[in-house]
Amino acid sequence: MEKESESKKDFTNIEDPLMLSDKEKELLIKGVQSFGELYQVLEQIGVLVDSDNTFESGELKDIIEKAKKEEIDTDLVPRVGGLKEKVEELMRKENGGAENLEK
Secondary structure, rough: HHHHHOOOOOOOOOOOOHHHHHHHHHHHHOOOOOHHHHHHHHHHHOOOEEOOEEEEEEHHHHHHHHHHHHOOOOOOOOOOOHHHHHHHHHHHHHOOOOOOOOO
């Protein structure tokens, strides 16, 4: 029963995103398997904060979409919460496992 609940994740029911620690946010981001799930998590988390900036979920989604369309380099995706690494992983997955994301 426990394994079943682990495989079926519900990212839409985070009770109080303001109470999530940075580590908990990172674990949520690392656990997603698709961009749809990532966007759900970002929406629920609300904001990610690094040492210099505060990123709202809508802003993060825009940055990710631009990176997916190759309008910007993935280096511009914030590293906070493991986001950049997750975006690159999901992009490789969508591109059939291509190792190099750049042209």
